Amino acid sequence: MADTIIGSKTRVNGVISGRDRLVVAGLVEGQVAMEADVLVEAPGRVEASVRAQGVFVHGTVNGEVAGAAKVEIATDGRMIGDVRTGRILISDGAVFKGRVEMDVTEG
Amino acid sequence: MADRITEIGPASLVKGEIEAQEDVSVFGRVEGIVKSTETVTIEEEGLVDGEIEAANVVVAGVMIGNIRATARVDVLETGVVQGDIATPVMVLLDGGAIKGRLVMDDSAPEPVRVNTTGTRSRPAAGRVTGQPTVSRTAPRPAAQTKSTGATGRATVAARTDVKSRPTASRRYAEEPAPVETSRRDTDLLDGND
Numbered sequence: 001m002a003d004t005i006i007g008s009k010t011r012v013n014g015v016i017s018g019r020d021r022l023v024v025a026g027l028v029e030g031q032v033a034m035e036a037d038v039l040v041e042a043p044g045r046v047e048a049s050v051r052a053q054g055v056f057v058h059g060t061v062n063g064e065v066a067g068a069a070k071v072e073i074a075t076d077g078r079m080i081g082d083v084r085t086g087r088i089l090i091s092d093g094a095v096f097k098g099r100v101e102m103d104v105t106e107g
Numbered sequence: 108m109a110d111r112i113t114e115i116g117p118a119s120l121v122k123g124e125i126e127a128q129e130d131v132s133v134f135g136r137v138e139g140i141v142k143s144t145e146t147v148t149i150e151e152e153g154l155v156d157g158e159i160e161a162a163n164v165v166v167a168g169v170m171i172g173n174i175r176a177t178a179r180v181d182v183l184e185t186g187v188v189q190g191d192i193a194t195p196v197m198v199l200l201d202g203g204a205i206k207g208r209l210v211m212d213d214s215a216p217e218p219v220r221v222n223t224t225g226t227r228s229r230p231a232a233g234r235v236t237g238q239p240t241v242s243r244t245a246p247r248p249a250a251q252t253k254s255t256g257a258t259g260r261a262t263v264a265a266r267t268d269v270k271s272r273p274t275a276s277r278r279y280a281e282e283p284a285p286v287e288t289s290r291r292d293t294d295l296l297d298g299n300d
Binding site for chain 1: 112116117118120127128129131134221222225
């Protein structure tokens with residue numbers, strides 16, 4: 001499947017949904033509902049609630065993450081909001097503020 | 108990896124507003140407004156239902172709604188536009204389809220304004236529909252007459268001008284003998300319609 005890319009000089013205000021992988025290098029406000037992975041690249045910012053298969057944070061996510069099988073917050077990542085996921089990885093140096101709720105029935 | 112332009116993937120839907128200071132390519136579907144200071148391209152399988160405001164617009168897919176380009180619009184062989192187009196330069200290739208008004212206004216267009224920083228500013232949306240009326244309310248009648256052949260709207264404006272004021276063009280359409288003002292007006296209307 002191809003990618004949906006929000007470039008570094010782009011802002012989206014609304015709902016992004018679909019089966020493509022979503023790469024955010026710019027700014028997304030509103031809601032993200034992907035049936036694939038969401039990758040937030042280093043300058044990128046997501047001000048939205050996120051539903052996706054996997055969420056990989058290098059930039060900033062400000063919002064609730066739910067329904068994800070896996071969440072990774074990299075060393076250059078910044079995540080503010082509650083996370084509901086099967087697996088979570090928070091790297092050394094990453095910023096995280098929020099609650100984590102892990103789906104114990106899945107593991 | 109760092110410099111990527113915006114692409115809406117073939118299996119993606121964006122509902123809302125996209126504002127960019129870079130190229131935007133739509134392979135999937137956008138319902139809403141797409142604004143760019145650069146080029147917006149609707150790829151062959153892509154669809155935009157809403158409005159596009161950009162420097163350049165290329166349509167190879169389907170556009171439902173109005174397009175305002177400050178530089179150029181290309182409708183390719185596979186392109187379909189259902190809506191009005193306002194642009195200084197227009198190319199329609201064989202096979203491309205347009206259903207709507209085409210306004211080619213060569214007066215300096217207002218640049219596309221985008222806001223990619225996230226601070227809210229809304230009034231830009233109204234400016235899009237307001238744009239084409241600028242030519243009609245142009246202060247100098249001379250400019251209107253010059254562009255008469257370009258659009259239907261300009262022709263209408265010129266005719267109203269003739270009716271409201273006695274000018275040279277009106278005088279030689281009538282008999283030289285001076286008649287009552289009210290009667291002259293009815294004569295003119297009959298002659299024109």
